[in-house]
Amino acid sequence: MAKIIVVTSGKGGVGKTTTSASFACGLAKRGHKTVVIDFDVGLRNLDLIMGCERRVVYDFVNVVHGEANLKQALIKDKRIENLYVLAASQTRDKDALTEDGVKKVLDDLAKDFEYIVCDSPAGIEKGAFLAMNFADEALVVTNPEVSSVRDSDRVLGLLQSKTVGAKAGQPPKEHLVITRYSPERVQQGEMLSIEDVKDILAIPLIGVIPESKTVLNSSNAGTPVILEDNADAGQAYEDVVARFLGEDRPLRFVSSERKGLLSRLFGD
Amino acid sequence: MSTTEARPALEFRGRMLSVSLLRIHSNDLDEIADSLRTQLTRSALLRELPVALDLKPQIIDVDGLLQVLRREHIKVIGAVRGAASMEAAVRRTGLAVIQDPGSRGRDEPPVESAPPPEPAAAEAAPAPAEPQAAAPAPAQGGAEPFRVQLHETPVRSGQQLYIRNGDLTLTAQVGAGAEVIADGNLHIYGVLRGRAIAGAQGDTAARIFCRSLQAELVAIAGTYMVADDIPADMRKRAVQIRLDKERLVFEALD
Ligand SMILES: Nc1ncnc2c1ncn2[C@@H]1O[C@H](COP(=O)(O)OP(=O)(O)OP(=O)(O)O)[C@@H](O)[C@H]1O
Numbered sequence: 270m271a272k273i274i275v276v277t278s279g280k281g282g283v284g285k286t287t288t289s290a291s292f293a294c295g296l297a298k299r300g301h302k303t304v305v306i307d308f309d310v311g312l313r314n315l316d317l318i319m320g321c322e323r324r325v326v327y328d329f330v331n332v333v334h335g336e337a338n339l340k341q342a343l344i345k346d347k348r349i350e351n352l353y354v355l356a357a358s359q360t361r362d363k364d365a366l367t368e369d370g371v372k373k374v375l376d377d378l379a380k381d382f383e384y385i386v387c388d389s390p391a392g393i394e395k396g397a398f399l400a401m402n403f404a405d406e407a408l409v410v411t412n413p414e415v416s417s418v419r420d421s422d423r424v425l426g427l428l429q430s431k432t433v434g435a436k437a438g439q440p441p442k443e444h445l446v447i448t449r450y451s452p453e454r455v456q457q458g459e460m461l462s463i464e465d466v467k468d469i470l471a472i473p474l475i476g477v478i479p480e481s482k483t484v485l486n487s488s489n490a491g492t493p494v495i496l497e498d499n500a501d502a503g504q505a506y507e508d509v510v511a512r513f514l515g516e517d518r519p520l521r522f523v524s525s526e527r528k529g530l531l532s533r534l535f536g537d
Numbered sequence: 538m539s540t541t542e543a544r545p546a547l548e549f550r551g552r553m554l555s556v557s558l559l560r561i562h563s564n565d566l567d568e569i570a571d572s573l574r575t576q577l578t579r580s581a582l583l584r585e586l587p588v589a590l591d592l593k594p595q596i597i598d599v600d601g602l603l604q605v606l607r608r609e610h611i612k613v614i615g616a617v618r619g620a621a622s623m624e625a626a627v628r629r630t631g632l633a634v635i636q637d638p639g640s641r642g643r644d645e646p647p648v649e650s651a652p653p654p655e656p657a658a659a660e661a662a663p664a665p666a667e668p669q670a671a672a673p674a675p676a677q678g679g680a681e682p683f684r685v686q687l688h689e690t691p692v693r694s695g696q697q698l699y700i701r702n703g704d705l706t707l708t709a710q711v712g713a714g715a716e717v718i719a720d721g722n723l724h725i726y727g728v729l730r731g732r733a734i735a736g737a738q739g740d741t742a743a744r745i746f747c748r749s750l751q752a753e754l755v756a757i758a759g760t761y762m763v764a765d766d767i768p769a770d771m772r773k774r775a776v777q778i779r780l781d782k783e784r785l786v787f788e789a790l791d
């Protein structure tokens with residue numbers, strides 16, 4: 270049985286697409302056949318972060334509307350076996366997706382894939398709702414600041430009450446991903462701590478991704494950060510995937526010990 | 538279908554009418570009266586206009602408001618469904634509570650930070666079908682049996698939980714921006730960060746019990762207090778809140 274995982278947040282710009290890309294890569298790297306879908310119609314950028322933007326012919330909306338079949342629209346990753354991308358359309362408007370259409374595409378993908386990762390748009394409107402509606406599990410992405418946590422709380426409410434699973438008495442299983450975490454700023458009281466966020470949202474934590482310049486650079490280069498060697502953020506995503514698959518791993522990169530001489534010389 | 542039969546003396550019709558919505562952003566009656574007068578002098582057409590009220594404040598003196606509106610000859614036919622805390626108050630005045638299909642979420646900003654008023658009657662909302670408008674008599678309480686409702690999952694931001702004619706026992710938290718309401722008492726064993734409204738139908742004996750008081754607003758039988766006014770020494774403590782002669786009284790439980 271395929272598992273559908275939504276990556277969602279409520280608030281925009283917190284790292285959903287970054288997380289979707291690395292998470293899907295991580296699953297595929299471990300041999301699981303995985304597809305990652307961009308639900309952010311009109312603002313596509315998953316394909317940029319995945320580095321396949323120049324190979325998009327047909328997109329998710331085309332498939333939903335029957336203008337192309339899945340075979341034509343799925344873009345196979347060049348680096349990793351078992352990894353596929355379904356891009357969003359830049360030209361359509363937000364209403365191009367329908368509940369029935371999305372369901373049919375997910376049903377078709379479920380025949381072929383082990384994991385279906387849905388990169389949600391920001392907000393709590395239709396697009397975000399369609400991305401979460403059929404999910405079995407949810408990665409709720411939050412930055413350690415009040416407005417982001419508040420929006421995530423709101424999204425958790427929707428996951429628990431409005432999704433197909435919730436209505437059938439089986440709401441999606443929730444995991445908390447804290448991104449752009451900066452221990453220094455927590456210490457200076459400029460950010461909420463991990464404990465604060467966990468306390469407010471009251472769902473299990475699956476990972477903490479540190480604030481890292483490598484993320485922007487690798488996004489610009491079209492390489493999901495999990496594929497960068499020696500990047501803190503990439504290793505933290507590696508841990509998220511491992512925990513998702515049932516491994517027990519201690520949290521890393523969450524305390525603000527001084528950087529060693531070597532890492533100061535060579536950067537992180 | 539026969540057209541020869543005599544027409545009955547009355548008939549319910551499902552036709553939709555449209556009425557204007559009068560959105561109330563403040564609970565300060567003087568401010569409302571002022572604003573109303575200014576807008577009426579700008580456009581006399583607004584007078585005599587049938588309107589449905591859209592009450593944004595969680596707490597407002599509905600009787601007083603109706604008096605203000607009547608003085609200016611505004612014809613109020615009902616109120617669209619809003620905060621559950623207001624519903625009982627609206628029904629008591631004999632107004633119909635109307636389901637507004639166009640209404641968005643119910644998470645309204647706190648009273649103090651309500652957005653600036655828009656021009657009145659700027660939006661037309663579809664009125665309910667006529668049978669609905671002929672709403673049942675206001676619930677007088679006591680008809681339904683009193684109940685105690687147990688709820689075990691968090692009430693999240695934007696969600697509202699209303700226990701009509703009963704008590705709520707909540708074993709999880711109330712998120713900031715969430716709202717729990719009961720006609721009876723509230724027992725909250727998780728952290729209370731949102732709003733808690735007990736005695737929603739006016740029961741002044743209702744109480745709020747919570748394990749960690751960090752509420753945005755608490756209210757009992759219409760008497761409310763916002764976070765800024767809640768005694769600072771009660772914050773994050775187990776607290777009982779009751780009403781004593783129109784005043785909220787806070788008592789630490791630990
Ligand atoms: N761990 C991190 N460290 C530093 N920057 C990060 C990190 N994670 C994400 N970013 C940056 O934050 C920005 C937003 O990231 P991303 O596009 O993944 O967010 P999003 O939630 O998908 O946004 P949207 O809501 O617009 O879809 C990007 O510039 C990205 O490079």
Ligand SMILES: [Mg+2]
Pocket residue numbers: 285286287309314388389390
């Ligand atoms: Mg995105």
